[in-house]
Amino acid sequence: MRIKVIAFGISRDILGDFNNQIDLNEPATVADLKQLLLQRFPDFCKLTSLRFALNGEYADDADALAERDEIVLIPPVSGG
Amino acid sequence: MRIKVIAFGISRDILGDFNNQIDLNEPATVADLKQLLLQRFPDFCKLTSLRFALNGEYADDADALAERDEIVLIPPVSGG
Amino acid sequence: MIDVQLLATDLSSAACEAFVRSDAAGGVVVFVGNVRNQTQQKKVLRLHFEAYRPMAISEMQKIAYRAVADFGALKVAIHHREGTLQVGQTAVVIAVAAPHRKAAFDACAFAIDTLKETVPIWKKEYFEDGQVWVAAHP
Amino acid sequence: MIDVQLLATDLSSAACEAFVRSDAAGGVVVFVGNVRNQTQQKKVLRLHFEAYRPMAISEMQKIAYRAVADFGALKVAIHHREGTLQVGQTAVVIAVAAPHRKAAFDACAFAIDTLKETVPIWKKEYFEDGQVWVAAHP
Numbered sequence: 001m002r003i004k005v006i007a008f009g010i011s012r013d014i015l016g017d018f019n020n021q022i023d024l025n026e027p028a029t030v031a032d033l034k035q036l037l038l039q040r041f042p043d044f045c046k047l048t049s050l051r052f053a054l055n056g057e058y059a060d061d062a063d064a065l066a067e068r069d070e071i072v073l074i075p076p077v078s079g080g
Numbered sequence: 081m082r083i084k085v086i087a088f089g090i091s092r093d094i095l096g097d098f099n100n101q102i103d104l105n106e107p108a109t110v111a112d113l114k115q116l117l118l119q120r121f122p123d124f125c126k127l128t129s130l131r132f133a134l135n136g137e138y139a140d141d142a143d144a145l146a147e148r149d150e151i152v153l154i155p156p157v158s159g160g
Numbered sequence: 161m162i163d164v165q166l167l168a169t170d171l172s173s174a175a176c177e178a179f180v181r182s183d184a185a186g187g188v189v190v191f192v193g194n195v196r197n198q199t200q201q202k203k204v205l206r207l208h209f210e211a212y213r214p215m216a217i218s219e220m221q222k223i224a225y226r227a228v229a230d231f232g233a234l235k236v237a238i239h240h241r242e243g244t245l246q247v248g249q250t251a252v253v254i255a256v257a258a259p260h261r262k263a264a265f266d267a268c269a270f271a272i273d274t275l276k277e278t279v280p281i282w283k284k285e286y287f288e289d290g291q292v293w294v295a296a297h298p
Numbered sequence: 299m300i301d302v303q304l305l306a307t308d309l310s311s312a313a314c315e316a317f318v319r320s321d322a323a324g325g326v327v328v329f330v331g332n333v334r335n336q337t338q339q340k341k342v343l344r345l346h347f348e349a350y351r352p353m354a355i356s357e358m359q360k361i362a363y364r365a366v367a368d369f370g371a372l373k374v375a376i377h378h379r380e381g382t383l384q385v386g387q388t389a390v391v392i393a394v395a396a397p398h399r400k401a402a403f404d405a406c407a408f409a410i411d412t413l414k415e416t417v418p419i420w421k422k423e424y425f426e427d428g429q430v431w432v433a434a435h436p
Contacts, residue, residue, distance in 0.1 A: 006350075008348055008349075008350050008418065008420055009348060009420030009422075009431050009434070010420070010431040010434040013431070046435055047434055047435065048433060048434065048435060048436050053350065053353055053418065056352055056353045056356060057353070057356075058416075072350055072353070072418070074350075074418055075420070075431070075434055076433040076434050077414070077415070077416070077417060077418055077419060077420060077433070078414070078419070078420055078421040078431070078432035078433040078434075079347065079349075079354070079378060079389075079390065079413055079414060079417045079418075079419030079420075079421065080331050080378075080389060080390045080410055080413050080414045080417075080419075086212075088210055088211075088212050088280065088282055089210060089282030089284075089293050089296070090282070090293040090296040093293070126297055127296055127297065128295060128296065128297060128298050133212070133215055133280065136214055136215045136218060137215070137218075138278075152212055152215070152280070154212075154280055155282070155293070155296055156295040156296050157276070157277070157278070157279060157280055157281060157282060157295070158276070158281070158282055158283040158293070158294035158295040158296075159209065159211075159216070159240060159251075159252065159275055159276060159279045159280075159281030159282075159283065160193050160240075160251060160252050160272055160275050160276040160279075160281075173311075173312075173315060173328070174311075174312055177311060177328075177330065181332065181386070182386075183334065183335040183385050183386050184334060184335060184336070185332060185334070186331065186332060186333075186334040187329065187330075187331060187332075188328075188329070188330040188331075188332065189327065189328070189329055189330075189406075190311070190315075190327070190328040190329075190330070191325065191326070191327055191328075191399065191402075191403075192315065192325075192326040192327075192328070193324065193325060193326075193399065194319065194323060194324060194325075194326065195324075196321065196322060196323070196324040196397070197321040197322060198322070247321050248319070248321050259334065261329065261331065261407075261410060264329075265329075265403065265406075265407050268327075268403075269399075269403050272399060
């Protein structure tokens with residue numbers, strides 16, 4: 001399964017010129033995606049936190065991923 | 081000693097057409113004045129509180145009164 | 161550092177907020193107290209504030225200085241109305257600026273709480289069937 | 299009942315306060331967050347907000363509805379900036395109206411505290427010697 005992740009803030013900097021396409025074995029969860037990202041981009045480990053949004057809502061680690069989901073990396077937010 | 085008291089809010093209503101002049105034996109304190117007022121105007125006893133200001137500051141019961149002091153009756157305040 | 165006024169004309173929350181603004185202030189909290197259309201299920205027609213003016217102003221100044229000294233506020237504005245107010249009109253505005261928001265919230269809440277306890281201003285509420293000095297009786 | 303906006307233009311605290319006003323609201327609390335001229339003793343030149351727009355708006359709406367449901371607010375306005383801001387400019391305005399002041403204070407503090415935890419907006423601060431995504435690292 002090929003997943004496209006959207007990145008904001010520092011997570012976009014960490015991904016750099018990576019094309020944001022990630023291949024995962026099915027079935028895959030948010031936790032699987034997170035593990036893969038942390039392996040390939042160890043700078044994510046240095047962040048205070050890394051959450052994921054699935055179709056516009058915060059996702060849990062156990063949530064299943066599907067190819068057409070909108071998956072957004074949410075590094076520590078700092079609005080306000 | 082003749083004292084003039086200034087009254088606001090409900091304390092003015094309670095004093096009514098009283099001329100606000102009160103005679104006290106010297107030396108007199110805020111507590112003496114309060115006692116006299118409560119006797120002559122029992123409606124003061126029904127208030128939630130009755131404080132006194134002496135020359136623009138809250139007074140204590142033990143504060144001494146002098147003829148030229150500005151003495152103001154402070155019934156429960158309700159600003160804001 | 162402080163701007164305290166007792167006014168017979170319409171209050172401006174914008175003026176209070178503008179007074180407290182500064183480049184060092186990250187958080188501004190403004191409290192606006194308006195005349196409600198009812199109190200304890202009774203319809204309010206209007207109200208009237210009367211003040212012991214010099215002491216009302218000096219007590220509000222004390223509150224503003226305590227907001228600075230005790231809570232770390234940078235600037236404080238307190239404007240209070242006197243005279244007759246209709247429903248919806250503004251009775252009081254308190255604006256507090258501080259480097260961070262928690263100090264601004266705490267100082268502003270302190271200021272309005274203390275104002276209602278210590279500042280010699282009295283409110284008379286007018287209803288369809290009478291009038292009452294607020295808080296006078298238990 | 300709620301007015302949530304993510305704007306690329308100057309925010310107006312007056313507009314937020316006007317939205318929440320009503321004859322039933324005795325207390326209005328407005329929080330205004332401005333860009334400070336320094337952070338941890340370092341001079342800030344400007345900052346830039348970027349947002350995951352649809353989710354930022356939906357998370358701010360959730361906060362506004364919770365201020366109503368959990369805190370008894372009558373009306374809530376939350377306006378947040380995106381794009382580049384200079385020192386002194388306003389990053390966020392939250393206005394809350396409630397029948398009484400305590401609910402308005404509590405709901406407004408809840409709203410800004412929660413916004414800073416959950417709303418997907420990111421701030422980059424620009425200094426004379428570099429730039430940093432705020433809060434990214436411990």
